Amino acid sequence: MASVWWPCLVLALFSSLAASGFPRSPLRLLGKRSLPEGLVDDIEVYSTKINCKVTSRFAHNVITTRAVNRADKAKEVFFDAELPKTGFITNFTLTIDGVTYPGNIKEKEVAKKQYEKAVSQGKTAGLVKASGRKLEKFTVSVNVAAGSKVTFELTYEELLKRHKGKYEMYLKVQPKQLVKNFEIEVNIFEPQGISTLDAEASFITNDLLGSALTKSFSGKKGHVSFKPSLDQQRSCPTCTDSLLNGDFTVTYDVNRESPANVQIVNGYFVHFFAPQGLPVVPKNVVFVIDVSGSMSGRKIQQTRDALLKILEDVKEDDYLNFILFSGGVTTWKDQLVQATPENLQEAKTFVKNIRDQGLTNINDALLRAIHMLNQAQEEHLVPERSTSIIIMLTDGDANTGESRPDKIRENVRNAIEGKFPLYNLGFGRNLDYSFLESMALENHGLARRIYEDSDADLQLQGFYEEVANPLLTSVQLEYPDNAIQGLTQSSYQHFYDGSEIVVAGRLVDEDTNSFKADVKGQGALNDLIYTENVTTEKITLWSGAASTTLSWLDTVTVTQDELSVTINRKKNVMISFGHGVTFVVVLHHLWKKHPVYPDFLGFYVTDSHRLSAQTHGLLGQFFHPFDFEVSDIHPGADPTKPDATMVVKNHQLTVTRGSQKNYGKDTRAGVKVNCWFVHNNGEGLIDGVHTDYIVSSLF
16 A cells, blocks of 8 residues: 655744743632533633545544633643644644644654754643554643633544555544534535545444434535534543544445546645556465564464464465464464365464464564575466565563664675565564564554554454455556656555555646556466556546546547536636526636736626526626626726726626627637626625635545
8 A cells, every 4th residue: 555655743842932921811700600510620722623525535624622621720731732643733833812723843853852852941832642553642731720711623644545445534532521513524525426424433332423414425526524512422421431432434435437546736746556456466464473482372363363264364375384483483384375165174273373482583574484485486386466564462572582773674685686575563562563573664564552452362363354355467557758856656566455545746847737647467367457547637528337438638528417618728618408508717828927817717608698687606796697887988007997886786886998808609719809898806796706716625
């Protein structure tokens, strides 16, 4: 699976604000009053909103929490937010009594040092720390005067990855008290169109979730809103504590008319690649299992349980072997064997008898596995069109044989020589996870931490499912050298079913009209090449889920039912439907690389009398005649363009004579006609103001 590398999570440091030195409003004597229920130490969190906007798999998330100090003295107010480990913070601000204090974002190592220094000086600072399997926690506290209000606003962004056929947005919900205004709002825009959309919460029953949750999707847009009332937040009908404590997950997928999709915005492109329906490539898997003394008890039992379950899912075309390591190295078989029913039954017996013993010799175990896979390929013991994988599970550090991490990495890298990936699973926390991660990444794999919980065996199975179905190997994404620069990773050992490869880059010439993108890979049966001709000037016609893509370089007419679309090369698009209603979209060319005005599309209605009088909007209000009067024609600032006074809609306007092309009679070239131009963005002529007709975002 592909991903774009992002900076480490960060520190928000308010270097100019001491905790005891915030501007404070005068002390407000609250007297006797009815305090809101569910307060924590006299601090009322009265609003929490998580606003998520997803565009082309990229999520922009804003968490806004508002609180007030109900005590009669200053109080420390804490703000906690748990964020995805794949996300990165882009902004954090504190607003106290209307005054906003911005935070400074620092890299992780720098952040930790500055955080410790800030705390020692009594200053306000926040730090991100690991928190659970998928999250990292951002924490900050601030001293708030009696009666004062504080707003915390945290912005983070994340590239959503496709996992088992769906994109997942994972939000942690834990307000710790009843919140009068609590809302999660997710808006999704996917140019390919949305095929599925769902949301679920781990902390609430489906019946209760249904009454607080709304979700919908149509075409390219999807929406999810979770807005529980105070009563819906209560842990019981008479309780004052909140049941909102757990995971809120939004999943969706997009329409896939072809394996690839390329999107271009502002001179940059993103290439999404996810073919479907291909046969699975047979795989040769060596499981390298740590059986040292630290794996005793529950860990070794969960490992056995997971391996037994995995063996049930191994396909007969696959080949496998087990290598166990402690102080020494032992193997189940001398070489890889096919996953026949007889061999799988024997493998299960072997797994059931795995026992813990001795020290941890990672180096020799991995080198044995690499040699076994190389030998199998060289001696043709496995199918020619198969792919090899090593999956290692360990819970500790190397402490016998070669125990230097850097030397082990060097040995493994030299032995694998980039021929197949290494996946490292780190069991528990008492191990050098950075060593496992670095070694996996430099051998085209990845590392995953397995947490010591009751579901550790399910975690192991879940990881295997991710790599169980390779559809392509040796995947190369190629683009013209003279058209693209700043390319992200474009070669991958494997493409797995349900995942997605993502490559991004920048166009050398922002005015490039088209370029070709090739994806090459080895499939189970033959080599495959996918070619995508990318144009920055697409015209896409949709009929239900089916689409036809054309460009401004075409001259073509497409007719279906009562709809007709005609493209006149580099000039215009005519759309006719119903009883003769016709729209014309004209491509207005300005001179190349104009410093201010780019090429633009003009939208024209050639026979507006056929539209209902109820049709409104910016154009609709002029579809039918209206009264106006022009008088007092006199010289204007430009001698060739006189000014005049126009009375329209009870407004008196100054207008200027000019000319424009009318495409009502000649839809190709248009006819030059005289007209009056209204100033100030049409003020007085159009209903309302021009900004009423401008959409500020996709949602």
